[in-house]
Ligand SMILES: Nc1ncnc2c1ncn2[C@@H]1O[C@H](COP(=O)(O)OP(=O)(O)O)[C@@H](O)[C@H]1O
């Protein structure tokens with residue numbers, strides 16, 4: 069045995085990673101393309117599975133990478149992996165990888181592959197990988213590698229939450245379960261603010277609205293979002309976007325979707341709480357308008373938004389045939405919406421529903437996830453929009469809560485839905501200073517509700533076909549009101 073082979077054998081016996089005996093990172097990453105192509109489609113956040121019955125290995129390209137951290141037993145590489153999807157073109161995913169000794173113990177679900185020389189795992193699934201990511205913010209550091217630059221932007225408040233390094237006595241981290249499109253880490257340490265750090269998976273090109281809007285609200289002192297503790301930006305090739313964001317974690321709180329399902333099932337309604345939710349949304353809109361500005365909605369803008377709604381209606385009607393029955397009545401509604409004055413446009417939440425709302429002690433209602441509708445292109449989600457879109461989103465969600473309750477318990481929850489929607493709307497209109505029966509607002513709300521229900525019909529047909537009747541019933545109701553005049 070030569071000297072370097074002997075050193076590797078000793079390192080392996082100690083569980084040490086002998087980095088010097090590994091091939092250069094670009095060679096290693098090139099060899100990982102096939103295992104990554106088999107592993108990526110098994111991840112919940114991976115949205116570009118190839119069509120066809122059996123999952124096939126994908127052709128994955130390592131587009132950029134940087135070394136984040138090297139320790140005795142683990143090295144963390146930050147990678148951007150690209151896959152070509154014939155429907156949407158090239159998609160890029162952010163995948164921090166951990167390199168470990170070949171015999172290192174790694175949970176099956178975290179393991180990408182194991183060879184004679186190295187074990188490769190999802191870094192966020194390992195405590196050491198999570199510490200490396202948390203340290204980025206705690207230290208305000210970054211990473212630099214071929215084609216990739218990563219830089220943290222910690223807010224001053226981060227010091228109340230993360231020590232540098234973030235591994236002091238009693239500190240622990242875990243991955244939040246149940247997420248779909250991103251991966252969030254929870255970090256807790258006695259005496260410090262708990263942190264939720266969200267690593268975005270699918271990377272766009274441009275600012276992430278979730279980071280921009282919640283940072284603006286935090287700077288404005290709003291208690292209605294979890295305080296933003298910092299973020300990091302990534303650039304690769306010609307692209308630059310947010311890589312991650314950290315916020316105060318509010319432990320043990322239930323989202324409003326669960327609360328409303330329970331209330332609706334018991335036939336109970338806390339009207340004051342729903343009115344307050346409306347008031348909070350009006351306050352959040354006012355804070356966003358002040359921080360990020362407003363734009364008057366001229367005829368051109370109103371027509372552009374209505375044309376988008378018409379386009380969505382036509383597209384969805386062609387792939388979800390049951391929507392086609394509503395095209396004529398909704399067309400009439402959109403004509404009416406073109407005739408009324410519109411409120412000013414501004415940055416909004418963009419995909420507000422009860423699952424994005426928490427009731428947190430000391431904060432009241434808290435809104436999450438300002439990324440906008442996941443099916444909309446990023447460029448559109450970064451534009452000013454009509455605040456009534458958020459109001460309509462919440463009205464739809466209350467309708468969903470009633471419909472799901474009716475299905476699960478065989479009851480009639482339509483009275484609950486009506487009262488809940490009216491209480492929320494009353495809180496919003498009062499908070500925003502809009503007269504309760506303002507005819508223009510009622511027409512616009514019906515148009516935005518219909519547009520959301522059309523979006524939902526597509527969303528349900530792709531994700532939960534059993535639930536498609538819920539948005540269809542809303543379209544029937546709205547079309548009926550339009551026909552009545
Ligand atoms: N700051 C927070 N405090 C407590 N729970 C949170 C916080 N942020 C997110 N969550 C929980 O995580 C879930 C997913 O968060 P979200 O921001 O909607 O992620 P995604 O973009 O993956 O949908 C939320 O529905 C909520 O239950």
Ligand SMILES: O=P(O)(O)O[C@H]1O[C@H](CO)[C@@H](O[C@H]2O[C@H](CO)[C@@H](O)[C@H](O)[C@H]2O)[C@H](O)[C@H]1O
Pocket residue numbers: 248325419421422423437440441442461464465466468469524527
């Ligand atoms: O939470 P996301 O940003 O991923 O939003 C998507 O998924 C939502 C489903 O969880 C979907 O919301 C629809 O279902 C909700 C009940 O599960 C309901 O409360 C909403 O009103 C309804 O739109 C959302 O549309 C979609 O973008």
